[in-house]
Amino acid sequence: MKNLFIVSSPFQCISALEAKTQLALENNIIVAVYYSNDGSNTHKQMREIFKLSEWNEIVEIGLERKKSKYFEYISIINKLKQYEYKNVFTGHFGQFQNILLSNLITSKIYALDDGSATLRWHKSELNPNIKSEVKFSKKMKILRYSLIGLKTYFDRKRVNYFTMFDLKPYYGETIVQNKFIFMRRYTANKTVDNSTVYFIGQPLYGEKLVEKNVYFEFLENIKRYFVKQNKKIIYIPHRREENLEEFGNIIDDNFKIQRLPTSVEIHLLSLDILPAGICSFYSTALFSINKIFNIDTIAVYLNSEFLNYNQDGIENTYDEFKKNNIKILKREDI
Template sequence: MKNLFIIRSPLQILNAYEAIAHFELKHNIFLIVQNHLEKNNVQMREMLSMCEYEELIEMPPSKSNYFRYVALTLKLKKQRYNFIFFGNLGSFQKLLLANLEYEKSYLLEDGTSTLVFHKELSEEKQHVSWRDIRFLLAGLHIKRKKPVDYFTIFDLERKGKEEIVQHSFEYLKLRFCQKFLLTNEIYFLGQNLVKSGWVSEEAYVYYIKTIKNYFKNEKIIYIPHRAEMIDSKLRRIEDENFIIFENTMPIELYFMQQKIKPKKILSFYSTSLFTLAKIFDKTLVISYGICLENIKMKKKMRASFIEKFILHAGIEKKEICFHDIN
């Protein structure tokens, strides 16, 4: 039987590589679901050569997906699968899990979203939206028949009969991480906190300046998130000790291909803090938590949720505040 990987991000490809090696999988189908962020799509294309697959299906972004989802579900439904791997819990993933015949399904690592999905999937009642109900008109099911298992770096609490396969990128490290050059640079992983509605632009730049001043005698390489827009205020703090480097691949893969082991890795609520703590050493990683009063109301609960796992992972955490938010 074949295995189906439903991929939406570069990090999911890294975890797909690890899963293929861990489970010794052959006959793999990769379904790449692209989005409107071209950087994301480019990174996924460049990384596909890492993985072993028999068939590649690419789904470009579109304003309307209903008929495409129905057609592709009916096409994929023609065969039975051993494993299905997915990293997001959107309408399309739910549709495939409800209609395809398979032995087991695993939620692939997609950073801190995994923590949110684990909470939702462990609930007895399945969430169904009006967008899901539309598929009943095409004669399709909208509720999955089997529980979801997990292939993750997180130490998740097992709930019910779910299987949790925890990994530390053992096979990825075996392939890439033989010898590293320890550098003197500190790498700061930027986050898309302004555009995604966590904090104001003024506050975000203030946080970066504060951290820059704390490490004033050190060289910092600032790597923007792929969805982050670099504005003029952030550009103005660039100097010989603070360099903005717009990397074109996931930071985990960049370090491994360049054989770089940074002096320190800093960020806010970045997934990469967890993955790099596994690939290197958690003593290299520092997570900066933002004062809850600085975080916009709709994001406060998510911030607290992520910080709980940061502490559980043993990652060093510091707090930073912007006192002039008005």
């Protein structure tokens, strides 16, 4: 039987690669679902990760920008439901993924990590003990698939987890711990440059989570904090950070920007000399890098007063950082 992986971000691709390796799976199809707001950087990074291993088939959806992907989705669903699968893995539970899962014959369905979203899924959205309401507009979109004979009900109790997080089962679901076997093969014999720290950027002001002036004020303070320790910062922009001209005067010999063609985890694997530490606000990469590499991981704490929304979700992420021995750097410390 075949195994199917459905991914829509670079880290989901890494999770798929690790599941394929750890579980020694053969006859694997990977489906990349691209969204209109991804940007070309997302596509490039995902394709670079696909190259790291053999896949029996790679299917890409959403390469062309269209107002509606309805007919493209139907075509892919009809193609994929012809087969029977031993395992199906997905890093997202959107409308397309849920309808696809509803129409597949498979022994097991696994959620792949999509960063700290996994914690939210397990706690609420995929928790069968919590009832969730479907908006009327979504019901109408789902109805279109029912009218052509596709199943649309997805049973959340079928979801198991392949995850780097220490989750507790609610109802007997299988939780497989991601040991990062593939990535850790390549971490031996690396040295550390104690004069350099990577800062992983996030599109926080672009997504209006924080104000622009707040984001750059934090970066200035973080820069001063590390300069006092005789360390330079290499800022790694998020793939959705497009306008780097806004960094202006912050860029100098102690703060440089380097855009990566792949995920930061894969980039670190390619280096012989690692930075002394990896710092960010609450990037998912802090979790994975902390488990893969023997270097410091530091989360800069964003007080709720600076956040325009999602205060509880971000606070939960910082709580998980503490559980994973990731250092929390508070504003008063910088």
